[in-house]
Amino acid sequence: MLVVLDTNILLSAMIAPAGTPALIYYAWMEGRFTLLTCAHQLEELRAVLQRPRISERIKPYTAGRLVNQMKRLAEDVRGLPSVHRSPDPADDFLLGLSEAGQADYLVTGDKSGLLILDRHKGTRIVSASQFAALLP
Numbered sequence: 001m002l003v004v005l006d007t008n009i010l011l012s013a014m015i016a017p018a019g020t021p022a023l024i025y026y027a028w029m030e031g032r033f034t035l036l037t038c039a040h041q042l043e044e045l046r047a048v049l050q051r052p053r054i055s056e057r058i059k060p061y062t063a064g065r066l067v068n069q070m071k072r073l074a075e076d077v078r079g080l081p082s083v084h085r086s087p088d089p090a091d092d093f094l095l096g097l098s099e100a101g102q103a104d105y106l107v108t109g110d111k112s113g114l115l116i117l118d119r120h121k122g123t124r125i126v127s128a129s130q131f132a133a134l135l136p
Helices: 007-015 020-029 039-049 060-073 089-100 128-134
Strands: 002-005 034-037 105-107 123-126
Touching (some): 002 007, 007 039, 007 060, 089 105, 123 128
Parallel strands (some): 002 105
């Protein structure tokens, strides 16, 4: 199963280790699905982890470990198509990543943005709780 996790899911997993996003993160670490990422997402993740409000909640060693795991263990997708579909243009790269990587699922907590799209090409767009229910 090929999956894109929105950056908000990854951050939530680090902030609340007992929540549903953390369950998804641990499922990835256990090899229960293949995580897709791209250079743009890694840049976004690094930038968000440095914001004062986030860095107060996620310790530097935890942030560094997450970025390193993403770089080392996630499948790096290149050649993303230009997509202009999300209500939040900053999220269009996630749709491009899903398309280029032929993701089965895009998991997001963005209720007013990506979730309202429901699908992008062959990718289902689901919430963390919906995806957790589908995990093998």
